[in-house]
Amino acid sequence: xxxxxxxxxxxxxxxxxxxxxxxxxxxxxxxxxxxxxxxxxxxxxxxxxxxxxxxxxxxxxxxxxxxxxxxxxxxxxxxxxxxxxxxxxxxxxxxxxxxxxxxxxxxxxxxxxxxxxxxxxxxxxxxxxxxxxxxxxxxxxxxxxxxxxxxxxxxxxxxxxxxxxxxxxxxxxxxxxxxxxxxxxxxxxxxxxxxxxxxxxxxxxxxxxxxxxxxxxxxxxxxxxxxxxxxxxxxxxxxxxxxxxxxxxxxxxxxxxxxxxxxxxxxxxxxxxxxxxxxxxxxxxxxxxxxxxxxxxxxxxxxxxxxxxxxxxxxxxxxxxxxxxxxxxxxxxxxxxxxxxxxxxxxxxxxxxxxxxxxxxxxxxxxxxxxxxxxxxxxxxxxxxxxxxxx
Numbered sequence: 001x002x003x004x005x006x007x008x009x010x011x012x013x014x015x016x017x018x019x020x021x022x023x024x025x026x027x028x029x030x031x032x033x034x035x036x037x038x039x040x041x042x043x044x045x046x047x048x049x050x051x052x053x054x055x056x057x058x059x060x061x062x063x064x065x066x067x068x069x070x071x072x073x074x075x076x077x078x079x080x081x082x083x084x085x086x087x088x089x090x091x092x093x094x095x096x097x098x099x100x101x102x103x104x105x106x107x108x109x110x111x112x113x114x115x116x117x118x119x120x121x122x123x124x125x126x127x128x129x130x131x132x133x134x135x136x137x138x139x140x141x142x143x144x145x146x147x148x149x150x151x152x153x154x155x156x157x158x159x160x161x162x163x164x165x166x167x168x169x170x171x172x173x174x175x176x177x178x179x180x181x182x183x184x185x186x187x188x189x190x191x192x193x194x195x196x197x198x199x200x201x202x203x204x205x206x207x208x209x210x211x212x213x214x215x216x217x218x219x220x221x222x223x224x225x226x227x228x229x230x231x232x233x234x235x236x237x238x239x240x241x242x243x244x245x246x247x248x249x250x251x252x253x254x255x256x257x258x259x260x261x262x263x264x265x266x267x268x269x270x271x272x273x274x275x276x277x278x279x280x281x282x283x284x285x286x287x288x289x290x291x292x293x294x295x296x297x298x299x300x301x302x303x304x305x306x307x308x309x310x311x312x313x314x315x316x317x318x319x320x321x322x323x324x325x326x327x328x329x330x331x332x333x334x335x336x337x338x339x340x341x342x343x344x345x346x347x348x349x350x351x352x353x354x355x356x357x358x359x360x361x362x363x364x365x366x367x368x369x370x371x372x373x374x375x376x377x378x379x380x381x382x383x384x385x386x387x388x389x390x391x
Contacts, residue, residue, distance in 0.1 A: 001270050004125075005122055005124040005383070005387055006317075006318065006380050006383045006387060007380065008114060008118060008141070008275075008376045008379050008380050008383070008386045009118075010314055012036040012114055012117055012118060012379075013114075013375060013376045013379075014363075015114075015117075015164075016110050016111070016113070016114045016372075016375045016376070016379065017372050017375065018220070019039075019043070019110045019113060019114075020106050020107055020110040020370065020372060020375060021092035022039065022092075023036060023039065023101065023106040023109060023110065024092050024093075024094065024100075024101045024106045024369075024370070025092050025093070025094060025095050026095060026096060026097050027081030027082075027094050027099040027100050027101045027106070028079075028080065028081060028096070028099065028350050029080055029081050029082065029083055029099055029136075029138070030080060030135065030136045030138075030139060030141075031056075031057045031058050031135045031141075031142070032058070033058050033079045033080050033135045033136075033147070033177045034058055035295070036079045036109070036132065037053065037058050037059075037060050037079065037135075038049070040060065040079070040109060040113060040133050041053060041060055041062075043045060043113055043116075043117075044062040044113070044116055045062075045338040046133065047116055047117050047120040048064065048120050049062040049063065049064050049116060049119070049120055049131070050063040050064075052155075053134070054120065054143030055146050055149050055150075055151060055154075055266065056134070056135065056142060056143075056144075056146030056147075056149045056151070057135060057145055057149075057338075058135045058147070058287055059132070059133060059135050059142065059146045059149075059151075060133050061130055061131065061133070061151070061155055062116055062130070062133075063128065063129075063130060063131075063155070064116065064119060064120055064128065064129045064131070065128045065129075065234075066123040066125055066126060066127070066128075067125070067126030067127060067390075068126065068128040068208055069126040069390065070127070070159045071126070071127035071128070071158060071160055071389070071390050072127050072128035072129070072130065072155075072156065072158050072341075072390075073127070073128075073129060073130070073157055073158060073160070073161065073385075073386065073389055073390065074130040074132050074155070074157040074159070074160035074161065074301055074344070074346075075082060075112055075129065075130070075132065075161055075342065075382055075385075075386070076109050076112075076114065076132040076133075076134055076160060076161065076162045076337060077105070077108040077109045077111070077112040077130055077131075077133055077134070077159075077162075077163070078105045078108055078109070078133075078134050078135075078142070079105055079109050079134065080105060080135055080137055080138055080363060081094075081099050081100055081101045081103075081106075081135050081138075081140065082097050082099070082100060082101075082102045082103060082104070082138055083098060083099060083107065084098075084099070084100045084102045084364070085097070085098050085100070085366060086100035086102070086367060087366040087367050088366075088367055090369070091113070094302035099357070100366065101191070101370070102363065102364050102365060102366065102368045103138065103363050103364060103368075104164070104165040104353065104363065104370040105137065106366070106380075106382075107130040107165055107370030107371075107374075107375065107378070108163060108164065108165070108370075108371055109133060110161075110375060111163065111379045111382065112131055112133070112373065112379075113375075113376055113380030114169050114378075114379030114382075115131075115378075115379045115380075115382035115383050115386070116129075116131050117214075117236065118379065118383050119205050119383060119386060122270065124387050125387050125390035126390050126391065127389075127390035128157075128390075129386055129390070130157050131285035132145055132146070132160070134146055137335070137336050137337075139297070139300045140297040140334070140336040142183070142336060143336040143337060143338075143339040143340050143342050144339045147216060147339060147343060152342075152344060154198070157344065157345075158335035158345075159307050159321075159344055159345045159346045159389075160340050160341070160344045161307070161311065161346050161348070161349075162335070162337040162340070162345055162346070162347075162348040162349075163348070163349050163350075163351060163370070163378060163382070163384060164335065164348070164349075164350055164351070165350075165351055165352075165353040165370060165374065165378075166350040166351065166352055167353045167354065167355075167359060167360050167361055167362055167363060167368070168352055168353075168355055168360065168362070169350065169351075169352030169353065169354075169355070170303070170352045170354070170355055171322075171352050171353060171354040171355075171358075171359055171373055172319055172323060172373075172374060172377055172382075173323045173325070173351075173352040173372050174319055174323060174324045174325065174349060174350065174351055174352065175311060175316040175324075175325045175328035175349070175350040175352075176308060176311055176315070176324075176325070176326055176328060176347065176348075176350065177298075177303065177308070177326065177327050177328050177329075177330065178303050178304070178308040178309075178347075179302060179305075180264060180273035180300055180301070180302050180303075180330050181248060181301050181302070181303055181328075181330055181331065181348055182298075182300065182301035182330065182331050182332075182333055182334055182335050182338065182348070183233075183261035183262060183263050183298075183300060183301075183330070183332045183333070183334055184260070184261060184262045184263070184265075184268050184296065184298055184299050184300045184338070185260075185261060185290070185298040186259070186260045186261075186262075186268065186271075186272070186294060186295060186297065186298075187257070187258070187259055187260075187294075187295050187297060187299045188256075188257065188259075188260065188275060188292070188293065188294045188295070189255065189256070189290070189291075189292075189293045190212075190215060190255070190256040190257075190259050190279050190290065190292050191253065191254075191255050191290060191291040191292075192208040192211050192212050192215070192253065192254045192255075192256070192283060192289075192290050193208065193252065193253050193286050193288060193289040193290065194206035194208035194211060194250075194251075194252060194254075194286075194288045194289075195252065195288075195347065196208075196244075196245065196249060196250045196251050196252035196253075197249075197250050198248065198249070198250070199218055199247075199248045199249060199250055200248070202250055205250060206250065206286060206287050206288050207250050208251060208253055208254040208288055209243060209245070209251060209254055210286070210383060211254070211282060211283060212241065212254035212256055212339040213287045214282050214286075214339070215256060215278065215279055215283075216238045216241070216256060218278045218282060218391070219236050219238065219258075219278060220236065221278075222236055222274050222275065222278070223235065223236055224339075226270070226274050227267060227270065230266075231264075232263075232264070232266075232267040232270070233262070233263055233267075233314045233330075234260070234262050234267060234271055234334060235259075235260065235262075236258065236260050236271070236275075237258050237259050237260070238256055238257070238258040238276040239257055239258045239259055240254075240255070240256065240257040240258070241254065241256055241341060242254065242256075242257075243255075247330045260275075261332045262300060263298065263300050263330055263332070264300055264302070265300060266295075268299075268300065269289050274295045275292070275294065276292050276294070278291045278383065280292070280377070291307070297334070298334035298336050298338055299337065299338040299339060299342060300338060301334070301337060301338035301341060302338070302341055303341070303346070303347040303348060303367055304346060304347065305351045305369045306345065307345050307347040308347045309325070309344050310347070310385060310388060310389055311347045311349050311385065312324060312326040312383055313388060314384040314385040314388050315349065317384050317388075318377060318380050318381045318384050319377060319381075328350070335348065342358055349381075350373070351373070351374055351377065351378055351381070353370065353374060354373070354374075356373045358371055358373065359371030359373070359374070
């Protein structure tokens with residue numbers, strides 16, 4: 001299925017391995033990805049691609065035009081690493097102590113760089129390609145920062161696409177689905193203020209531990225009794241229970257923190273409302289005061305139907321129809337590319353990183369490494385997608 005317009009050369013693939021190892025050696029986190037952005041910008045400019053820097057603090061966009069069409073697409077990769085001490089011993093292990101590319105963003109950036117190099121050389125499309133390199137995906141702030149800085153006003157793209165590696169999925173295979181692919185991630189904090197006192201005389205006060213325990217248990221009824229098991233899949237997890245009590249002292253305050261996941265914004269709004277009602281009702285019944293906060297770190301990632309068809313076709317052309325699952329099960333993990341899909345139609349796909357020693361280690365693990373064997377496939381997928389849409 002390869003042809004001269006989409007096939008990545010052996011020379012370019014070897015360069016991509018070098019680029020990926022370089023980025024892996026110098027991981028940067030959050031918005032502090034200046035060295036990584038410099039490296040990517042220099043490569044793009046060496047290909048003859050125009051670069052606009054400092055979008056959303058440290059993001060950048062490469063602009064490649066060809067032909068006469070007004071059609072345009074955005075291709076996005078993330079640049080940031082994680083605050084993890086790498087335990088690998090290979091030559092390209094992290095040189096920045098306490099930081100590592102444990103999610104494969106080094107590979108994502110490299111695959112998009114490889115596609116940019118190929119497209120700049122062959123120019124087999126008609127329209128404009130915007131290569132988006134984003135900071136701070138891990139904290140869920142980078143995509144929105146670029147959007148707030150005018151990403152889609154300054155660069156008028158018709159649609160936007162993203163790609164992530166997936167350990168546990170055979171290398172060279174692809175998974176995607178129209179609609180909700182990944183869940184939202186929201187954090188909550190519940191502060192319950194009672195009346196503390198001596199543990200021997202609990203009737204003299206309002207015990208926030210008892211109230212808080214009732215709240216934690218009641219929150220579990222949301223998924224089982226308020227949300228549809230078919231269309232409103234929801235996860236509510238209380239992860240911290242903090243008090244100021246001691247061995248013979250009933251505390252005055254309890255703080256409960258936790259994490260929630262949903263697959264649609266409608267379910268997310270319903271979840272937030274129901275949580276607030278439960279907390280308020282239990283605290284009022286017990287005579288306790290409360291504060292409830294609910295924050296959105298990541299929205300549900302929802303692929304648009306037409307753009308998902310483009311992705312499936314391109315992946316099948318590059319990898320083979322039998323290697324592409326176009327109706328995979330949704331994942332409860334989260335991705336801030338979801339913020340871009342709230343503004344523009346588009347699609348996010350998953351490329352298998354491997355199942356064994358090469359590529360099989362889980363994401364966010366200190367022994368993880370991106371599988372260099374899929375660099376060429378990822379870059380070629382980007383090229384095929386671009387040629388198909390901007391034909």
